[in-house]
Amino acid sequence: xxxxxxxxxxxxxxxxxxxxxxxxxxxxxxxxxxxxxxxxxxxxxxxxxxxxxxxxxxxxxxxxxxxxxxxxxxxxxxxxxxxxxxxxxxxxxxxxxxxxxxxxxxxxxxxxxxxxxxxxxxxxxxxxxxxxxxxxxxxxxxxxxxxxxxxxxxxxxxxxxxxxxxxxxxxxxxxxxxxxxxxxxxxxxxxxxxxxxxxxxxxxxx
Ligand SMILES: [Zn+2]
Numbered sequence: 001x002x003x004x005x006x007x008x009x010x011x012x013x014x015x016x017x018x019x020x021x022x023x024x025x026x027x028x029x030x031x032x033x034x035x036x037x038x039x040x041x042x043x044x045x046x047x048x049x050x051x052x053x054x055x056x057x058x059x060x061x062x063x064x065x066x067x068x069x070x071x072x073x074x075x076x077x078x079x080x081x082x083x084x085x086x087x088x089x090x091x092x093x094x095x096x097x098x099x100x101x102x103x104x105x106x107x108x109x110x111x112x113x114x115x116x117x118x119x120x121x122x123x124x125x126x127x128x129x130x131x132x133x134x135x136x137x138x139x140x141x142x143x144x145x146x147x148x149x150x151x152x153x154x155x156x157x158x159x160x161x162x163x164x165x166x167x168x169x170x171x172x173x174x175x176x177x178x179x180x181x182x183x184x185x186x187x188x189x190x191x192x193x194x195x196x197x198x199x200x201x202x203x204x205x206x
Contacts, residue, residue, distance in 0.1 A: 020058045020078050040122070047125050052091045059088045063098065063117040070112050089115055096121035130203040134196065141192045144185050151188075152180040 044064075048056050058078040063069060071089060075082040092098040100115045144151075152166035153159070154173035160183070161169065171180045 014055075016079060017055060017058055020080070021054075021061065040119070043126060044119070044122050047095075047122050047129065048092075048097065050129050051095045051097075051125055052088070056088045056092060059085060059092065060097070060117060063115060067116045068101070068114040069116070070114050072112070074115065089113075095125055097125065127203065130199060134199045134203055137192055137196050137199065141189065141196065144189050144192060148185060148189065151183045151185045153183040154178050155181055 041064075044060065045057065048060050058080065059074060062074055062077050069077075071082055071085050074089075075085045078085070089098060089100070093100065097118055098115050098121075099118050100113045102111045102113050104110070105112050147162040150163040152161055152163065152171065154176065155178055156173070156176055158175035159173050159180075161180075166180050169180070172178065173180055
């Protein structure tokens, strides 16, 4: 019951976030921007999506072009809960995409954090993401080449495995029970190699 309520609350929050992101985007497109700005906006968006996720976008959108904003003001600005905003800010800070300082509030007597977007963190993170992806592709290539010509796949594409695992599964898909088919992974290997070449170039010039 509690789980279900939490899920519904989560969905409502997602809807609200999506709407806020849409409003922020509409507002932004009204402004005339140079090509470079547009490019950096796109890069920032991609980097945030890949390193944290779409849910952090409204916070980033709100902080861009502003400086030293408290999490309470951000929460109000994007109509989200403070706890959620704080969670996103910590994730962003972990990726060096925001900076902050803490100051004691004289009236309330507690410390408040003031946040700013850190555009310098974007290219660094973009490069780190590319290098990470490159590393994963190289590992994938190693695995594909190690089992060259020894892959088995479900005709419905629900599973794919190398010979040993296929033997253990009795050459039947563990998901749907269909007999597994032998798959020539030569094309997959070629495609991975192409991706690696492409990504290596990008990671080198970035
Ligand atoms: Zn299957």
